[in-house]
Structure formats: C-alpha cells, structure tokens
Amino acid sequence: MKSNKTTGRFVGLLFLLIFANGIIVYQFLQGPVLFSDDFLTTTSTNSTKIIISTLLLFLSGITSVVIATILLPIFKKHSIILAFLYLAFCILHFIAISIDNISVLSMLELSLEYSKSGIENSNILNTLGSVFYKKHWWSHYLSLLISCVPVFILYYTLFVTKLIPKIISIVGIIAIILMFIEMLFSLFGQSISMNMLLPIGLIQLILPFWLIFKGLKSHILETEM
Numbered sequence: 305m306k307s308n309k310t311t312g313r314f315v316g317l318l319f320l321l322i323f324a325n326g327i328i329v330y331q332f333l334q335g336p337v338l339f340s341d342d343f344l345t346t347t348s349t350n351s352t353k354i355i356i357s358t359l360l361l362f363l364s365g366i367t368s369v370v371i372a373t374i375l376l377p378i379f380k381k382h383s384i385i386l387a388f389l390y391l392a393f394c395i396l397h398f399i400a401i402s403i404d405n406i407s408v409l410s411m412l413e414l415s416l417e418y419s420k421s422g423i424e425n426s427n428i429l430n431t432l433g434s435v436f437y438k439k440h441w442w443s444h445y446l447s448l449l450i451s452c453v454p455v456f457i458l459y460y461t462l463f464v465t466k467l468i469p470k471i472i473s474i475v476g477i478i479a480i481i482l483m484f485i486e487m488l489f490s491l492f493g494q495s496i497s498m499n500m501l502l503p504i505g506l507i508q509l510i511l512p513f514w515l516i517f518k519g520l521k522s523h524i525l526e527t528e529m
Contacts, residue, residue: 386457
C-alpha cells in the first residue's frame with residue numbers, strides 16, 4: 305500500500321532532521337563551548353550559538369514525538385503495547401531534553417553575569433560555575449540515557465513487525481544497547497569508550513536514508529483480522 309511507503313519516507317526525513325540537529329548542536333554549537341574548561345568566559349561570547357542549540361534540541365524533541373504519533377497507527381496494527389510505549393518514552397525524552405535545555409540556559413546566564421562582574425565576585429561565580437557545570441553534565445548524560453529507551457523500542461518494533469529489513473533492526477538494537485551501556489557506565493564515572501557510540505551514529509544515518517528511498521513495508525495481517 306502506498307500509505308505505508310509515503311509515511312515511511314516522511315518519517316525518514318524527520319529522522320534525518322533529528323540526526324542533522326544532533327551533529328550541529330553537539331559538534332559545532334553547544335559541545336565545544338559548554339564542555340570546555342573555561343566555559344564561564346566562552347559561553348557568554350557564544351550566546352547566540354547556545355540559544356540556537358537549545359531551540360534545535362527542542363525541535364528535535366518535538367519531532368521525535370511527532371514521529372511516534374505518526375507511527376502509532378501503523379505500530380498499533382502489530383502491537384498496541386509497543387506503539388504506546390514508544391510514544392510515551394518519546395514524550396519522556398522530550399521532557400528530559402527540556403530539563404537539559406534549562407540547565408544550558410542557566411550556564412549561559414551565569415556566564416553572562418561572570419563577564420559583567422568584577423574581581424570581587426569572581427571566586428563566588430567560579431564556585432557556582434563548577435556546580436552548574438556538573439548539573440549540566442548530569443542532565444545531559446541522563447537525557448542521553450533516557451533517549452536509549454525509545455530508540456530501543458523503535459528498532460525492536462521494526463524488527464518484530466518486519467517493516468524494514470531485519471538486518472537494520474538487529475544492528476539498531478545492538479547499537480543502542482552499546483550506547484546504553486556506555487552512558488550507564490559514564491554516569492558512574494567508569495566510561496568504557498566513546499567509540500561504543502559509533503554504531504548508533506551509523507545506523508541512525510542508515511535508517512533515515514532507507515526509509516526515504518524505500519519507505520515502510522506493507523503487510524496484510526490476516527492472522528489478526
């Protein structure tokens with residue numbers, strides 16, 4: 305049926321938008337600034353980048369919820385539980401992104417205050433800077449950890465429904481498990497290797513292009529009708 309293919313192609317474009325936003329935000333806008341040793345001085349001078357990055361992350365969160373809503377009718381034909389679980393955890397991840405954005409904007413405000421303050425307040429602001437830095441670190445990594453759940457549900461659902469080739473679903477499941485393990489160990493200060501994130505980056509690029517060119521497969525669920 306054309307509807308599944310059309311829906312799949314549109315969803316692929318949305319996934320590609322999320323992927324592009326992630327690269328732009330973490331590699332060019334936010335990452336090099338907020339995770340630098342002198343973020344108190346660099347954040348204020350890059351305020352426009354920081355604000356744009358929060359808007360892009362907000363857009364990505366909204367887009368994830370939109371994708372889950374679009375796929376809900378298709379997934380429901382195969383599993384109502386998985387369909388609503390995917391939507392629920394996409395909403396939860398959007399909330400986590402919003403909390404992380406608030407933390408980022410707090411760092412920006414602190415940096416702006418630091419740039420205007422005199423020497424007499426520098427020690428206090430430096431202490432606050434350390435606190436705000438760790439607060440953002442926690443919110444960022446917890447957001448990444450939470451993001452693993454809807455992605456796992458997505459690839460598992462695609463696997464059981466056979467809406468895309470099984471090899472893509474299997475690689476996606478393995479990749480997100482590796483990411484979850486790395487994020488979990490990082491939260492406990494025992495990072496294994498950031499290279500464990502490479503597979504999920506690769507499959508998150510492959511999936512959108514597959515959907516854009518091939519769409520979702522259509523099945524007649526004779527056994528359920």
